[in-house]
Amino acid sequence: MPLLTVADYVRLPYIEPDHRYAYGDAPLQFAELYLPASAPPHPLILLVHGGCYSGEYDLKPLSALARRLTAEGFAVWNIEYRSAGTGGDFPNMFLDVAAAADALRDIAAAHSLDLETVIAAGHSAGGHLALWLAARAQLAASSPLYRADPLSIAAVLGLAPIADIEDALRRGMCGAALSAVMGDTPEAHLPAASPRALLPPGNPQTLIVGADDHLVLANVQRYVEAAAKSNAAVELMTLAGAGHFEIVAVDAPAMQAVLAALRDLYGRARADVSEST
Numbered sequence: 102m103p104l105l106t107v108a109d110y111v112r113l114p115y116i117e118p119d120h121r122y123a124y125g126d127a128p129l130q131f132a133e134l135y136l137p138a139s140a141p142p143h144p145l146i147l148l149v150h151g152g153c154y155s156g157e158y159d160l161k162p163l164s165a166l167a168r169r170l171t172a173e174g175f176a177v178w179n180i181e182y183r184s185a186g187t188g189g190d191f192p193n194m195f196l197d198v199a200a201a202a203d204a205l206r207d208i209a210a211a212h213s214l215d216l217e218t219v220i221a222a223g224h225s226a227g228g229h230l231a232l233w234l235a236a237r238a239q240l241a242a243s244s245p246l247y248r249a250d251p252l253s254i255a256a257v258l259g260l261a262p263i264a265d266i267e268d269a270l271r272r273g274m275c276g277a278a279l280s281a282v283m284g285d286t287p288e289a290h291l292p293a294a295s296p297r298a299l300l301p302p303g304n305p306q307t308l309i310v311g312a313d314d315h316l317v318l319a320n321v322q323r324y325v326e327a328a329a330k331s332n333a334a335v336e337l338m339t340l341a342g343a344g345h346f347e348i349v350a351v352d353a354p355a356m357q358a359v360l361a362a363l364r365d366l367y368g369r370a371r372a373d374v375s376e377s378t
Contacts, residue, residue, distance in 0.1 A: 104313055104344035105353070113162040113350060118179065120212075124204035125197065129187055132180040132201050133160065134212065135167045141213030143176035144220075144367060147202055147234070147254075150179070151225025151261075153275035154194070154282045156187030162349070163224065169351045173360060175367075176214055178205060184226075184282060191284030192245045195294060198230045199237065202252045218255040218370045220363070224349045225317070226275065228262020229296060232306070236299035244293045256370035258363055259308040260348045261317045264324035266295035274316065297324050301333035305369045307362050308335065311343030311355070334369075338362060 118133035137143055148167055152158025160181045167177040182197035183189035189197065202221075209216050223231030235254040240247045263269050269279060270287055284290050292298045308325065310318045321337060328335035340348065340355045347353040 105346035110162050110346045114165050115161040116164040116168040124201050129181050129183045132178050135171050135177040137171040137174050139174045142215040145214050146175045146177045147221045148177050148179045149223035149227030149230045151227040154185050154226045154278040156184045165351050166349050185278035190281050194282045195246045199248050217374050220256045221254045222258040224260040228259040231257050232296035235304055236302040246293045256304050256366050257306040261310050261345050264321050265297040267291055268320050268323050297327050300328055301331040305334040307366045309338045312339045312341050313344045
């Protein structure tokens with residue numbers, strides 16, 4: 102069976118959310134909330150779309166995944182943000198994603214959201230941002246990406262994430278868009294913006310990459326190797342017969358493995374939270 106292409110990805114159906122909220126004044130500073138039918142309080146997934154850091158892509162292709170995850174009992178906060186070409190040049194993309202995460206505190210009570218075990222999940226460039234959200238509490242107050250009292254992330258589900266930004270820049274991954282969101286001197290921003298530079302993150306992480314997604318797999322393996330040296334709880338799963346997009350397409354065979362990994366990750370996150378309280 103042929104692998105899914107970017108054209109297939111952008112044709113994934115858009116599923117309307119239950120609610121939409123702005124977290125800022127810019128047109129792209131909003132997020133869409135999907136709620137499960139199960140009894141509250143609702144465990145929560147903060148979902149970050151990819152698109153190679155380009156404003157050409159938005160949150161809509163992940164909406165079907167968001168709705169599918171509600172069938173697993175999760176509420177899903179599917180966030181939009183500025184990226185290259187839409188005002189997301191450094192540091193704005195990172196600050197948008199951070200603001201979207203922290204805005205969950207404003208709506209949690211109204212929708213019975215459990216903020217003790219938030220899972221950040223992201224695909225491709227969104228995987229980079231999910232990993233970054235999980236580690237940003239380490240940032241120094243002098244960093245342009247610093248914000249006080251960031252929302253705590255209990256675990257990360259990285260779906261073909263770009264995890265080592267120095268490696269991605271060297272390989273030319275995502276071209277000028279990655280350079281734009283990393284700024285005029287990207288090497289200066291790597292310590293605060295690259296997940297690899299922020300190891301260990303202090304939370305369990307499961308990274309899922311298609312075996313045929315060769316460039317991303319090589320990038321993620323560098324992150325995983327560095328994580329092992331720092332004793333971080335990072336697990337890599339490779340899915341045979343999958344490329345870059347199968348792991349976010351709800352009708353693809355890979356989805357069952359993704360859901361199983363999510364259930365396991367959530368169980369580990371709950372156990373970690375219970376031990377710390």
